[in-house]
Amino acid sequence: MRISVIGCGYLGAVHAACMAELGHDVVGIDVDAAKVADLAAGRSPFFEPGLDDLLGSRHGRLRFTTDIAAAADARVHFIAVGTPQQAGSDAADLRYVDAAVHSLLPHIGPGHLVVGKSTVPVGTAARLAAIVEQTGAELAWNPEFLREGFAVSDTLTPDRFVYGVRPGDSIATELLDEVYATPLASGIPRIVTDFATAELVKVSANAFLATKISFINAIAEIAEVTGADVTTLADAIGHDTRIGRRFLNAGVGFGGGCLPKDIRAFRARARELGLESLTFLEEVDQINLRRRQRVVDLVDANLGGLTDRRVAVLGLAFKPESDDVRDSPALDVAGRLVAAGALVRATDPEAIETARRVHPELDYRPELDDAIAEADALVVVTEWRQYRELDPVTIAQRTPARLIVDGRNCLDPQRWRDAGFTYVGLGRP
Known part of the structure; x- marks a missing residue:
């Protein structure tokens, strides 16, 4: 099929490349000329494992442009632009979604399908459908x-497909089935529903995951004052099949470009509808934000003050295998340590350049050994594999620091203590 993808950020660039991998003829369209130039040259403008390989093996089925008129040759048009949080509000900013749809209008007509992939407040699809259907x-x-x-594997082999369509709209369903024919043939579940349900599926999933993470972090706060071990507790309740162990890792909390802004927008949309059903998400958000300061407080307490103390911050991305620092707990912790008077050296395998654009004042060290060489304390705030697998005996020979604060509870406390470190975790004795 001929497909256009409007918006070539994390979502759109991956989706475009994966659709080409499935055999479709794809054009990716974005207003950012520099981003388009990188993608057209086979280079991803951000770090995402496997994406460069797809861009480099697109076999002529994938191209990128800034010209929206290129969408005219396509039959299916995916909207994959961002929906950031509005300035001064919790609500989602839909200007990019609206602009993308309106830019498409002169180039679509009967037989065309516009497909929203962006995360939007419930009610958005019905509003946009009325506009699109005029063509x-x-x-x-x-x-x-x-x-x-x-992102690549999640796009090519997701755990489910959800289609929100007009009741009885078999054409839209058939076109999406054709787009996803290859993964559907492998038995991946497909759910066909209405617009509102499809919109709510995404934000509900994010709200549930955020709540689960903040729940275990709330328990970690209790564990810290009672001497309990939140990790052992999570293992124990995780054996309950009604609960499960995933996303029960206490630590510095969640971040990134989705969960924080999506739960705020979900809460804001509920209030617009006159409902107080989601007020608990405000506490979910606050618990999450408190854990960042808790990491700083633990470093402060164990060093006897932060002024002029040298702290090596290990990790800047909001999660491993990414260079994304949007609402990153790790980068936030580094900034808070500096604000409290610490001399911070920050390192990350992939996210230094993206972090530098947000916090240019930080002292970035690409090499781990350089970051820890003169440190008084080490703080792990992104659970990259290379940090999880550090050998504490070797590290003890490379740094004078004897304090390690594990903001992700991803290290073995006993190994670090045996190597002479004071190990401090969140919610762990």
Whole structure:
């Protein structure tokens, strides 16, 4: 099929490349000329494992441009632009979604399908459908569920497909089935529903995950004052099949470009509808933000003050296998340490350049040994594999620091203590 993808950020660039991998003829369209130039040259403008390989092996089926008129040759048009949080509000900023749809209108007509993939407040699809249908085209909402760091596999082999369509709209369903024919043939579940349900599936999933993470972090706060071990506790309750162990890792909390802004927008949309059903998400958000300061407080307490103390911060991205620092707990912790008077050296395998654009004042060290060489304390705030697998005996020979604060509870406390370190975790004795 001929497909256009409007917006070539994390979602759009991956989706475009994966659609070409499935055999479709794809054009990716974005207003950012520099980004388009990188993608056209086979280079990803951000770090995402496997994406460069797809861009480099596109076999002529994938191209990128800034010209929206290129969408005219396509039959299916995916909207994959960002929906950031509005300035001064919790609500989602839909200007990019609206602009993308309106830019498409002169180039679509009967037989065309516009497919929303962006995360939007419930009610958005119905509003946009009325606009799109004036051209004779149709609209569907097909939310994405990709995880940064696993975006390629999550796009090619997701755990489910959700189609939001007009009741009885078999044409939109048939076109999406054709787009996803290869993964559907492998038995991946497909759920066809209405616009509102499809929109709510995505934000509900994010709200649930955020709540689960903040729940275990709330328990960690209790564990810290009672001497309990939140990690052992999570293992124990995780054996309950009604609960499960995933996303029960206490630590510095969640971040990134999705969960924080999505739960705020979800809460804001509920209030617009006159509902107080989601007020608990405000506490979910606050618990999450408190854990960042808790890491700083633990470093402060164990060093006897932060002024002029040298702290090596290990990790800047909001999660491993990504260079994304949007609402990153790790980068936030580094900034808070500096604000409290610490001399911070920050390192990360991939996110130094993206972090530098947000916090140019930090002292960035690409090499781990350089970051820890003169440190009084080490702080792990992104659980990259290379940090999880550090050998404490070797590290003890490379740094004078004897304090390690594990902001992700991803290290073995006993190994570090045996090597002479004071190990401090969140919610661990």
